[in-house]
Amino acid sequence: xxxxxxxxxxxxxxxxxxxxxxxxxxxxxxxxxxxxxxxxxxxxxxxxxxxxxxxxxxxxxxxxxxxxxxxxxxxxxxxxxxxxxxxxxxxxxxxxxxxxxxxxxxxxxxxxxxxxxxxxxxxxxxxxxxxxxxxxxxxxxxxxxxxxxxxxxxxxxxxxxxxxxxxxxxxxxxxxxxxxxxxxxxxxxxxxxxxxxxxxxxxxxxxxxxxxxxxx
Numbered sequence: 001x002x003x004x005x006x007x008x009x010x011x012x013x014x015x016x017x018x019x020x021x022x023x024x025x026x027x028x029x030x031x032x033x034x035x036x037x038x039x040x041x042x043x044x045x046x047x048x049x050x051x052x053x054x055x056x057x058x059x060x061x062x063x064x065x066x067x068x069x070x071x072x073x074x075x076x077x078x079x080x081x082x083x084x085x086x087x088x089x090x091x092x093x094x095x096x097x098x099x100x101x102x103x104x105x106x107x108x109x110x111x112x113x114x115x116x117x118x119x120x121x122x123x124x125x126x127x128x129x130x131x132x133x134x135x136x137x138x139x140x141x142x143x144x145x146x147x148x149x150x151x152x153x154x155x156x157x158x159x160x161x162x163x164x165x166x167x168x169x170x171x172x173x174x175x176x177x178x179x180x181x182x183x184x185x186x187x188x189x190x191x192x193x194x195x196x197x198x199x200x201x202x203x204x205x206x207x208x209x210x211x212x213x214x215x216x
Contacts, residue, residue, distance in 0.1 A: 071143055074110035075185045079103060079144075083154075083178050083190045085200045090157045098154040098202065100180060102214060104144040112214050113141040114183030118154065120175040120202050120209075127172035130156075130204050137213040139183075150214040157206035171205035178202055 072078070080103045086096035100118070104110050115135040122129070134152065144150045159168050176199065181187035194200040 071109050071111045073184065074102065074104065074112050074144060074182055076182070076188050078106040078108075078110050079182070080105055081180050081188065081190045083180070083192050083202070085192050085194060085202055086156075086158060087195050090159050092161055095155040096158045098156065100152045100154060100211070100214075101149050102144065102151070102182075103149045104146055107146050109143050109145050111141050111143045112150065112182060114139045116152065116183065116211065116214070117181045117187070118209075118211050119179040119187070120173055120204055121177075121179075122173045123176055124174070128207075130173050130175075130207050130209050132209045132211045134211045134213050137211065139213070142214045142216060144214075144216060148216060150216045152214045153212040154209065155212075156202075156204050156209040158203045160205045169203065171203045173202070173204040175202040175204070176200075 082101040082103075084099045084101065086098050088096065090096040100116075102112065115133045117131070117133040120130045132154075137152075142150055158171060160170060161168070175192065177189045177191055179187045180190055192200045192202045
């Protein structure tokens with residue numbers, strides 16, 4: 001009987017040791033799994049942070065790519081105009097060429113966007129006014145820097161090729177001033193001058209006058 005009790009006791013002790021070892025292994029396994037889970041969670045949070053950083057960087061880049069301050073339109077308040085009559089008379093095959101000069105007198109650049117109009121009225125009102133604009137020449141935006149000058153050509157006929165030689169320079173419109181209006185702006189009277197800046201007359205024999213686009 002004592003032998004039997006001894007065997008049972010030894011078996012019971014072995015069973016207890018086995019259960020203890022199993023519990024210890026389970027505990028280590030759970031601890032390792034929990035640690036891995038923490039690492040995965042940490043890795044996931046780190047990855048999300050990178051994504052957020054990348055998105056933030058992209059947003060910042062978009063803001064930095066926005067264009068600068070829009071350029072204001074050239075107006076009577078920011079420019080001066082000069083009208084220089086042709087230095088040479090027209091011929092039967094080539095028109096005379098006058099020049100409109102636009103100077104930016106402000107401290108900021110300005111732009112000419114749209115059609116510019118020009119009107120010449122006879123000083124004695126003996127003929128209908130001559131009117132033209134630059135629509136046919138193009139209306140793309142032209143930016144004029146502070147202090148810079150843009151120019152546009154005016155092509156016209158200042159001689160009468162019909163009749164006597166003495167009447168060649170007698171034209172219907174004799175204008176000492178012209179009216180020029182920039183896009184979306186009021187017109188202003190501009191004195192006609194020659195190349196030296198002295199007063200001159202814009203003599204127009206043919207109403208077919210063309211105004212070119214401004215160029216810098």
